[in-house]
Amino acid sequence: MNSGDSMDTGSAALELRGLRKAFGEKLAVDGVDLRIERGSFFGLVGPNGAGKTTALSMAVGLLRPDAGTSTVLGHDIWTAPVEAKTRLGVLPDGESLPQRLTGTELLTYMGLLRGLEEGLVRSRTEELLRVLDMEADGGRLVADYSTGMRKKIALAVALLHGPEVLVLDEPFEAVDPVSAATIRSILRGFTGSGGTVVFSSHVMALVEQLCDHLAILARGRIVAAGSLEEIRGGASLDDAFADLVGAGHETGALSWFAS
Numbered sequence: 140m141n142s143g144d145s146m147d148t149g150s151a152a153l154e155l156r157g158l159r160k161a162f163g164e165k166l167a168v169d170g171v172d173l174r175i176e177r178g179s180f181f182g183l184v185g186p187n188g189a190g191k192t193t194a195l196s197m198a199v200g201l202l203r204p205d206a207g208t209s210t211v212l213g214h215d216i217w218t219a220p221v222e223a224k225t226r227l228g229v230l231p232d233g234e235s236l237p238q239r240l241t242g243t244e245l246l247t248y249m250g251l252l253r254g255l256e257e258g259l260v261r262s263r264t265e266e267l268l269r270v271l272d273m274e275a276d277g278g279r280l281v282a283d284y285s286t287g288m289r290k291k292i293a294l295a296v297a298l299l300h301g302p303e304v305l306v307l308d309e310p311f312e313a314v315d316p317v318s319a320a321t322i323r324s325i326l327r328g329f330t331g332s333g334g335t336v337v338f339s340s341h342v343m344a345l346v347e348q349l350c351d352h353l354a355i356l357a358r359g360r361i362v363a364a365g366s367l368e369e370i371r372g373g374a375s376l377d378d379a380f381a382d383l384v385g386a387g388h389e390t391g392a393l394s395w396f397a398s
């Protein structure tokens with residue numbers, strides 16, 4: 140990992156203040172404040188369309204907010220992007236990778252772009268492909284990868300430069316169980332050595348298994364944030380989630396299947 144500087148001391152790993160974003164009439168993120176401490180394994184959960192991807196995209200500098208700020212280890216993502224992004228590894232939502240490169244070319248290109256020395260890029264690329272069980276796929280085009288393989292190579296890109304804070308949008312989506320176990324173990328090792336992981340997920344079991352802290356986002360607002368125990372309050376996370384975001388949509392069978 141990169142060594143910190145004096146700005147970093149005492150600041151949160153990631154701090155969001157008053158983040159807001161509207162798409163036309165739709166207020167996707169409506170004033171999100173969140174402080175994520177260093178060394179946390181932090182989950183951001185919420186129903187479909189709650190604003191998770193929009194909030195995380197603004198947090199990492201991929202989407203300009205209408206209002207609010209995001210700081211990474213004390214560095215503002217918009218006014219000090221180099222300082223912030225050097226410390227940040229991002230797994231964005233969707234298919235944002237260059238498709239016409241092989242996996243090895245992609246990692247090499249991204250490593251050199253990050254200013255890493257060539258030998259280091261080569262050794263880290265080999266290690267990442269091996270650990271992610273993609274050694275045999277390094278020479279294939281990213282365009283020909285499966286969805287889960289694209290997720291894994293994107294995670295490799297996020298890890299390559301040795302960030303201190305990882306922000307991952309749905310890192311386990313479409314990933315097979317063996318690869319998911321590998322990713323869990325990489326991420327646990329990462330937080331174990333002082334790094335911070337922030338990830339979004341719909342899978343409560345995963346969040347319960349991995350996270351020490353979490354926030355629940357619904358309709359663009361944080362409806363609960365705290366330690367896993369505080370949010371669960373003695374119940375399962377599934378139940379706490381349903382209570383907080385409002386369950387009660389069991390409207391019965393589809394009319395045309397009614398007997």
Ligand SMILES: Nc1ncnc2c1ncn2[C@@H]1O[C@H](COP(=O)(O)OP(=O)(O)OP(=O)(O)O)[C@@H](O)[C@H]1O
Pocket residue numbers: 162165166167185186187188189190191192193194
């Ligand atoms: N580029 C865009 N243009 C218009 N509306 C958008 C855009 N991006 C997101 N939205 C809207 O903003 C809201 C929040 O979307 P977002 O993708 O952030 O939710 P999410 O919590 O990540 O959802 P999911 O869990 O389904 O991935 C949704 O109503 C969505 O339709």
